[in-house]
Amino acid sequence: MHDYAIVGGGIVGAAVALTLSERYPGVDCVLIEKETGWGRHQTGRNIGVIHSGIYYPAGSLKAKLCRAAGDSLVAFCEQHGIAYERTGKLIVATRERELPALDGLVERGLSNGLAVRRVGADEAREVEPHVRCLAAVVVPSAGIVDFAQVCEKYVQLAEKSGVEVRLGSRVESIRPVMGGYRLGLAHGDVACRYLINCAGLQSDRVAIMGGAEPGARIVPFRGEYFELEPDRRHLVNHLIYPVPDPNFPFLGVHFTRSITGAVHAGPNAVLAFAREGYQKSDIDLKDLAE
Ligand SMILES: Cc1cc2nc3c(=O)[nH]c(=O)nc-3n(C[C@H](O)[C@H](O)[C@H](O)COP(=O)(O)OP(=O)(O)OC[C@H]3O[C@@H](n4cnc5c(N)ncnc54)[C@H](O)[C@@H]3O)c2cc1C
Structure with a gap:
């Protein structure tokens, strides 16, 4: 049984994987992504701005984190030769x-x-x-930066630090078992003690699959x-x-x-007919029905 299973290989899942592997050397962690590459959704389809935090209320956690994240992102790019x-x-x-x-x-x-x-x-x-x-x-x-490149680098470093990475592995079911969870993947199963949901546009569905009630649902808008x-x-x-x-x-x-x-x-901001639809003609009947 893995200590941690992270669902979602966007920038958030990749950053969590890297942080866990650096903070707890030897941790048994698996990063699971349904697509055949990393950062294929929001992470690879945003406008690439390193925000300053100016819009957030003075002294708020958001303001502090945004500023700290901008500085650490720039330091990371310097260290790893990523253009910014x-x-x-x-x-x-x-x-x-x-x-x-x-x-x-x-x-x-x-x-x-x-x-x-x-x-x-x-x-x-x-x-x-x-x-x-x-x-x-x-x-x-x-x-400005290319967040998809940052995400790729996070995964590369996490893998080097011992994180198991799985592409093309959609989490299709989550079952509570003694001491953790069993995830049913497109090919095979994975068991973990802790499940970390970083599934972005699907995170409410993954939460519900895992038996949680997120209290919010994703309504997709396309920019x-x-x-x-x-x-x-x-x-x-x-x-x-x-x-x-x-x-x-x-x-x-x-x-x-x-x-x-x-x-x-x-x-x-256009109401979209598919959560992961990037063209006007993309329609997902399940997303639409919700
Ligand atoms: C139009 C737009 C512009 C933006 N511009 C900026 C910007 O300039 N600067 C900025 O800082 N932020 C920006 N953002 C926000 C930023 O892109 C997101 O906050 C960030 O990318 C979220 O990353 P994530 O890892 O949570 O989600 P994602 O990148 O969407 O990753 C989630 C991953 O989970 C995977 N997944 C989902 N379900 C499953 C499953 N069942 N099994 C396995 N894998 C699964 C998906 O395939 C996906 O790869 C923008 C967002 C949008 C939409």
Whole structure:
């Protein structure tokens, strides 16, 4: 029986596997992923921003963890030769009514220990020549990275430290047994004392399979982005965000540069007909029925 079985080989599962193997040398741990590669879902399909934590309430755990995670991620990339860039980010107010919220963000950023600064329209244009705004906040610590690459490296290091890794192994059932759980996989079984659910978009289903009631269900939304033509990439040098509208749980449509140089504008939020559907035509009847 393994000590730990981790379900889900996205960045969270991979990080948990690596941390367990480093913190408890010799631990008997298995990382189980249903796809044939690591980080194929949210981890490999996000916009690659290293967030600063500016949006989170001052002193909150989220703010502290976000800042600490950004710093440790950058240190990890340095150590392992993974490309990243501290591009910095500009949050721009384009309407008078957004100015109080912009000032609130500056205050939050400063009390979260970030070296943010408020700039007027002219200075904003010096930083980002094609921006037109009334005022902006500059957040130097925000950056970009390819999270799929980070995830791959986590798995590689975890495996080197003794973690057993299994690709192409969907967890199809979970049964409590004496002293732990027995997981039914697509091919064979795995027994463990502790089960760690890192199944991302399927995590509520995995929790229910394991006999827990998560109290929340995943309702899939797809965020769609446009990509700027290569000869227009020079228009965007930093990450450029609007002042978030407090009526929506999103950061608003923004411009982001990826580590490959591509510039994206988005996202919108479209109710999706499949949890792991990335095209308009992707429909999963089970997901739809829920
Ligand atoms: C559009 C978008 C943009 C984002 N942009 C950013 C950003 O710029 N910066 C940022 O920090 N965050 C961003 N995020 C959030 C970030 O991508 C996620 O928080 C993170 O990737 C979650 O990782 P995860 O490992 O929990 O999930 P996932 O990467 O989805 O991994 C879960 C894994 O579990 C596996 N799995 C599921 N069920 C089973 C099963 N039964 N058996 C075996 N394996 C299973 C899946 O195949 C999958 O590989 C963004 C998210 C979205 C959707």
